[in-house]
Amino acid sequence: MSDKAALEKLEKLGKSMVAQVEKEKSPTFETPLRSRGNIDFDESYGFLRLGAKKEERTFLNVSQARTFMQTVAVANKTKKFLQEGLHTSIRGLFYQLKFSLGEDLDEDLFSEQSESNALIEDLEVSLGIKREDLHLTTDRKGVVAGNMVVTDSFGGEETKINCAKQGRSGWMVPSDVDNGMDFVDVNAKYVLVVEKDALWQRLNEDQFWKKDNCILITPKGQASRGCRRLIRKLADKGLPVYVFTDCDAWGWYIYWTIKTGSMNLAYLGRDFSIPEAKFIGVTMGDIDEYDFLKKLTIKAKDIDVKRAQEMMEYPWISRHKEWVKELKKVLKSKKKIEQDALQGQKLTFVGEYIREKIGGEKWLP
């Protein structure tokens, strides 16, 4: 969303509340309910989204008055950021708003950063706007290598970045890939998302992305907002997306968050999900397929087993019988395999494994 559009949305929110006060009413705004009861799975597109339930935030309610005032303060402050063309983190915003409400009042506008997180989400959903659009940055996480050139406008300067020329370090995914970042050229056949940085480095050294012409991305664990947006944008360019994680509930959950979004962040919706993503491994089935893996399994932790049980109960996962089979195997064997284990016999086997999976269309939905 352009800065102009974001500014308009903020101003519109302000004007509607001013109008309410002028009619002698409490200022209010509506926001979709973010509780579990209002999260559903969009069948046609395949992602988690918020339902139709809304709640009203109002100033004239003792339990809401403070947060209401804070929300308006945040909205107004981000409006300033947009006007000044500057970005900051939520922590930076917190310090901008950490001041006393008045000489005679022993109370700060904000006293803890944790207070601001929920109401930034409030603003995002009620305005239908992303925090990145409000010039609020998030922590960067994720590294890219591949035949892709982007331009990055930041701090008043535009830089051209060639992701094929980033050596061993790769290009770090910024917190916002929508504003001030554009693709110049993407010349690859598919996107490969690798859970662990160690495996990304393996494949980079092996020149896997060059040989197979893919965009190699590691989110380094759970994918950041920026990382998810980048994958979404690449998928929008028609590139297939394959995800490669550890063979345990944690790794699989990373895949599902990329694919459908998570319950906690269901409010982010469609822009942050990649329903077309496919899972290439590691699977429990691989233990039968690759003999050497049998000896390389490790014991699943309680938390892995618990997560597997939870995943069986999510309808958008349990409707895939392949996944139910995988999850049942974990519950039965209480074992897991790390993606690193594929290097157990031969370091470069990882690439062979991926080619076999993609080439043989051996993936899970």
Added chain:
Amino acid sequence: MSDAFSKFKEYSVAEFFTKNRQMLGFSGKVRSLTTIVHEYITNSLDACEEAGIMPEIEVWVENAPEEKVRVKVRDNGPGIPKSHIGRALGVMLAGSKFNRYMQQRGQQGIGATGCTMFSLITTGQHVKVVSDYGGKRVKADIGIDFKSNKAVLTEVVEGDSPEGGRGLYVDALFGDVKYEKSSKGVHEYLRRTALANPHATIIFNDPEGARFEFPRSVEQLPPRPFEVKPHPLGLGAHDLLEMSKRAGGYSRLSAFMQNELARVSLNKVKELQELVPDVDLGMKPDRLNWEQAERIVRAFQKVKWIAPATNSVIPIGKGQVEKSLNNILGPEFVYVTERPPKIYRGGIPFTVEVGIAYGGQKPSPGGELMRFANRAPLLFDAGGCAITATVKNIDWKRYNIRNFDDEPLTLFINFSSVHVPYTSAGKQSISDEEEVVDEIRNAVQESLRNVGRHLSGKRREKEKGQKRKVIMRYVGQLSSDLADLADEGEKEGKLKETLTSIIERRFE
């Protein structure tokens, strides 16, 4: 009268008193003093009411040498004619109040004579009396001749009353008593008596010379109690036996029952006779024996009676208690119940009045329970009393009261009945008859519901005020941000003004 007999009598009266001091309320130094004041005050109130005079009674308690205490009481009653003074103050068990089935103040029976005797025993002094009756004044010192159980009058001076003079003045010295300003002392007794008798003005002068006046709150005498016949369901075998022995002039038990008991008709007699075929109801009443009386009483329970008349019960009245509590306590909130009479033991009508006051002048900051029977304060034996027990079991939190002992509550409970079910001869606590306990609880709960509503209203007000304050803190910041956000910075002042007025209206 033979010597032996009079000796026996002398022995018996003195013996009776010493042995039964406790029973008569003369136990413990503080309690004895309260009992003395109670006896005089009760006599004064009764005399005034009977004569149709609005009572005005003044009491002095003074410390005398050798740990003696002087008690003086002056009333504006009709006074006592010379012919009756001795009988009223110097003859044991001479009261006219015995065996009358009517609602009376918690009467010990031996009344002022008991005080005269207590004075004699503890100090050897006679009681000084000045009576102004019908324009005549009699001054006398009154003692008791134990031998003959007769009053001894000395220093008798007769004359005319001063202009408009009327009433009785008693001045007596006592030993073995002690003045204490406690919840069981004379001051508290008089304060409560004033509360339960809003038609009376009571003035108290304590030993330190402080004067406390409890002015009357109503200008109307309470209705006079009247005698009623006992209802069969309210009688035990002992009562029936005793009444039949006393009743003269009846040749048949059936006639005695028809005339002396309530609701007994010829038809009911026939019904009873069928229930007790072996007992001849035509016998002479004084021939009735215990076993027969028991069978008749059992038969009483089987007959369907018309309920007893409840008009013998005379409560103080809702309006009167309200005025009284307001007048003497000056509380923030008062509620008084007004409930129809109930019946206990199948035949005894009674009412319970509960007055509750929140705030006002109180001797102690916490919750205070005041018990009364027929307007007389019950200060002692609280532990065994049905009123205390019932109040103890109340779930205060249901009524927005965290803890009775911490709230400025006064709970005024008056039990009215011709027959008060005292637990003991001390007449200071009411027994836990099922119907009585139920009614006390219901009445207390009714009053608490009302006080609870008052308190929750108060709390709401307070909370509203707090809410208003909380929201007001944010008006300045919000107005400035809103105006800015809407790009209408010039509206900040107006927004602040409007928001403030909205909040004030919403949380006024």
